[in-house]
Amino acid sequence: MxxxxxxxxxxxxxxxxxxxxxxxxxxxxVIVDDFTASNPVLxxxxxxxxxPQAKSVIFSVEETKPNLLQFIENNENVLLLMRxxxxxxxxxxxxxxxxxELNIGPISYRPDTIKVxxxxxxxxxxxxxxxxxxxxxxxVYFNQTIDQKIIEWxxxxxxxxxx
Amino acid sequence: MxxxxxxxxxxxxxxxxxxxxxxxGLLGGWYTMGRPLVSGLIIGLILGDVQQGxxxxxxIQAMYIGLVTPGGSMPADxxxxxxxxxxxxxxxxxxxxxAVSLSIPLSFLGxxxxxxxxxxxxxxxxxxxxxxxxxxxEKAINIPxxxxxxxxxxxxxxxxxxxxxxAQFVPTMVxxxxxxxxxxxxxxxxxxxxxxxxxxxxxxxxxKLDLIYYLIGFILVAVFNVPIxxxxxxxxxxxxxxxxxxxxxxSSMKKTNIEKxxxxxxxxSQKDVRKAYWNWMFWNLSVQNFERMEAPAIIRMLxxxxxxxxxxxxxxxxxxxxxxxAFFNTEPYIGSIIPGIVLGMEEQSAIKKExxxxxxxxxxxxxxxxxxxxxxxxxxxxxxxILLSIAxxxxxxSGNVMGPIxxxxxxxxxxxxxxxxxxxxxxxxxxxxxxxxLSGGIKDKITQALNVVGLVVVGAITSMYVNVKTGLxxxxxxxxxxxxxxxxxxxxxxxxxxxGLGTYYLMAEKKMKIGWIFLIxxxxxxxxxxxxxxxx
Numbered sequence: 001m002x003x004x005x006x007x008x009x010x011x012x013x014x015x016x017x018x019x020x021x022x023x024x025x026x027x028x029x030v031i032v033d034d035f036t037a038s039n040p041v042l043x044x045x046x047x048x049x050x051x052p053q054a055k056s057v058i059f060s061v062e063e064t065k066p067n068l069l070q071f072i073e074n075n076e077n078v079l080l081l082m083r084x085x086x087x088x089x090x091x092x093x094x095x096x097x098x099x100x101e102l103n104i105g106p107i108s109y110r111p112d113t114i115k116v117x118x119x120x121x122x123x124x125x126x127x128x129x130x131x132x133x134x135x136x137x138x139x140v141y142f143n144q145t146i147d148q149k150i151i152e153w154x155x156x157x158x159x160x161x162x163x
Numbered sequence: 164m165x166x167x168x169x170x171x172x173x174x175x176x177x178x179x180x181x182x183x184x185x186x187x188g189l190l191g192g193w194y195t196m197g198r199p200l201v202s203g204l205i206i207g208l209i210l211g212d213v214q215q216g217x218x219x220x221x222x223i224q225a226m227y228i229g230l231v232t233p234g235g236s237m238p239a240d241x242x243x244x245x246x247x248x249x250x251x252x253x254x255x256x257x258x259x260x261x262a263v264s265l266s267i268p269l270s271f272l273g274x275x276x277x278x279x280x281x282x283x284x285x286x287x288x289x290x291x292x293x294x295x296x297x298x299x300x301e302k303a304i305n306i307p308x309x310x311x312x313x314x315x316x317x318x319x320x321x322x323x324x325x326x327x328x329x330a331q332f333v334p335t336m337v338x339x340x341x342x343x344x345x346x347x348x349x350x351x352x353x354x355x356x357x358x359x360x361x362x363x364x365x366x367x368x369x370x371k372l373d374l375i376y377y378l379i380g381f382i383l384v385a386v387f388n389v390p391i392x393x394x395x396x397x398x399x400x401x402x403x404x405x406x407x408x409x410x411x412x413x414s415s416m417k418k419t420n421i422e423k424x425x426x427x428x429x430x431x432s433q434k435d436v437r438k439a440y441w442n443w444m445f446w447n448l449s450v451q452n453f454e455r456m457e458a459p460a461i462i463r464m465l466x467x468x469x470x471x472x473x474x475x476x477x478x479x480x481x482x483x484x485x486x487x488x489a490f491f492n493t494e495p496y497i498g499s500i501i502p503g504i505v506l507g508m509e510e511q512s513a514i515k516k517e518x519x520x521x522x523x524x525x526x527x528x529x530x531x532x533x534x535x536x537x538x539x540x541x542x543x544x545x546x547x548x549i550l551l552s553i554a555x556x557x558x559x560x561s562g563n564v565m566g567p568i569x570x571x572x573x574x575x576x577x578x579x580x581x582x583x584x585x586x587x588x589x590x591x592x593x594x595x596x597x598x599x600x601l602s603g604g605i606k607d608k609i610t611q612a613l614n615v616v617g618l619v620v621v622g623a624i625t626s627m628y629v630n631v632k633t634g635l636x637x638x639x640x641x642x643x644x645x646x647x648x649x650x651x652x653x654x655x656x657x658x659x660x661x662x663g664l665g666t667y668y669l670m671a672e673k674k675m676k677i678g679w680i681f682l683i684x685x686x687x688x689x690x691x692x693x694x695x696x697x698x699x
Binding site: 010011012013014016017018022023035036039041042044045046048049051052053108109110118119146147 | 365366369453454455456489490492493494525526528529530531532533534535536537538539540544594595597598601602604606607610611674676677
């Protein structure tokens with residue numbers, strides 16, 4: 001069962017390990033990232049960095065698609081983790097049965113990005129992707145850890161248009 | 164308080180703030196002098212009352228012991244709580260429990276300082292980008308030094324003013340506190356360490372059965388009055404048994420060594436590598452900003468050796484710094500392996516004259532997450548609180564100076580060699596080093612052992628630092644039955660352990676936010692005081 005779908009450009013990191021895994025009682029982390037999946041040493045580092053209470057698997061976007069159904073249907077609490085909303089959009093398209101909620105956590109500044117929340121910067125392409133996800137009636141919200149404020153996509157999207 | 168004492172306190176308070184670079188970055192500052200127990204020692208020395216300084220510092224430390232702040236999400240900041248709360252409490256002759264109650268609003272003010280600093284500093288980062296673009300490289304690598312001004316303003320000035328001006332009227336204010344309010348504050352302050360201990364338990368307890376270790380530690384002190392050093396030894400024994408009888412396979416720890424290629428060409432001498440290391444260690448959070456986080460420190464580190472990597476080639480040096488302008492953020496000390504890897508990869512790329520910019524930034528970006536995770540949970544969330552718990556145990560005997568001294572020596576004694584080892588391994592072995600230091604489950608075993616020792620120690624100091632009683636008594640004929648001694652006959656310090664476990668339950672199981680927990684404690688203190696249900 002997929003408990004949380006999260007976009008977070010540092011994938012596994014402090015907030016993720018210290019808070020998110022505990023708050024959602026995560027048992028398995030499915031990391032969807034082409035770069036990490038393509039480098040065997042890096043892949044190993046991620047597997048080794050996962051704390052003992054959870055297990056990680058790392059797939060490229062293409063590898064994820066045939067495997068995703070088993071994580072939707074199993075009994076474990078699964079965290080589906082990726083770097084970018086564009087990846088999330090692809091998965092929502094290929095798997096309409098996914099949980100209709102997307103949590104966007106920290107995404108760092110890059111040139112040509114717009115500040116959406118104090119911790120999330122999105123490129124135009126990523127904003128398009130989020131819009132398309134929201135149009136599929138998925139609830140998109142921004143939140144770092146559950147003890148902090150939740151910001152709904154609906155609250156910020158109009159500001160982005162007018163700004 | 165003289166103006167000189169207030170100035171000295173403000174200087175040290177500023178040195179101990181989270182983004183101050185001067186005492187080996189956070190290592191000697193925020194994570195050493197900035198811990199209220201150590202702050203208490205320094206403030207005590209300045210004000211001429213070491214013992215009282217440590218007693219108050221220890222009380223505030225106990226409450227904030229579980230404060231782990233991953234990835235810039237900051238619920239409370241102990242800098243103002245310690246460097247304003249402790250000195251004013253000392254000169255007012257106030258009880259340490261007053262100081263604990265009053266430190267809460269100060270800690271929220273501290274958060275404002277953190278957010279203002281990190282927001283304002285984006286300006287400096289943009290300036291850095293411009294300097295690099297204009298080829299003013301020396302100016303660019305000095306941004307962490309120049310940008311430190313924001314942190315100085317946000318810390319030195321408030322601490323100085325609060326101490327100097329506060330010293331004029333706070334003692335009068337404290338003497339004017341009516342008896343009932345004083346009673347409530349004392350009761351509140353003596354219960355609040357339970358919030359800190361519960362926060363810590365939340366990070367350390369992996370399965371509910373682990374709470375047994377907490378209870379064992381509590382009983383060792385409450386029932387048998389065991390001092391802290393034997394408690395630690397007993398904790399180590401439990402850790403050994405826990406590892407021995409759990410599923411983990413120790414044989415995998417013998418991992419084959421990855422070959423070191425000795426005949427690599429070198430551009431950097433040992434001295435250059437050390438220079439890079441120290442620049443990282445001191446400046447990593449100096450110009451902390453939400454936009455790029457630690458990127459200016461990476462630029463400073465590489466900028467310090469740019470002449471060695473690309474001698475005389477200004478264009479190549481400029482490109483080198485430009486490609487590290489991107490966001491970088493990790494736990495700086497366990498994560499020191501990453502700047503090490505970056506340095507090694509940049510050196511190889513300069514030798515082979517090939518463009519590996521994408522690979523370097525890809526690996527740098529990929530690694531910052533995992534090492535932040537390990538650093539925050541193992542170092543900030545486990546090692547520091549456990550060393551502090553032992554130190555609190557040593558100081559529980561009326562402000563013994565051994566507590567802070569033990570903490571300073573053990574913390575720096577572990578972290579300085581460890582960070583150099585990580586940085587050096589990263590530099591000489593590259594990405595393989597990241598795999599090597601994590602292999603064999605060493606990290607998981609250290610965590611497991613530390614957690615068991617930690618639980619026993621936290622149980623012990625809960626009983627040393629908190630002793631909540633009930634003031635209720637019953638009259639039966641001529642006899643007055645004191646409910647408290649009846650309860651203690653059943654289980655010494657029973658109310659404390661029940662309150663402690665209850666707080667943990669609210670946080671871990673009910674996911675209650677810390678602000679609500681504070682409110683509940685305030686409510687308990689008010690209610691407990693007037694009904695005599697609770698007493699100190």
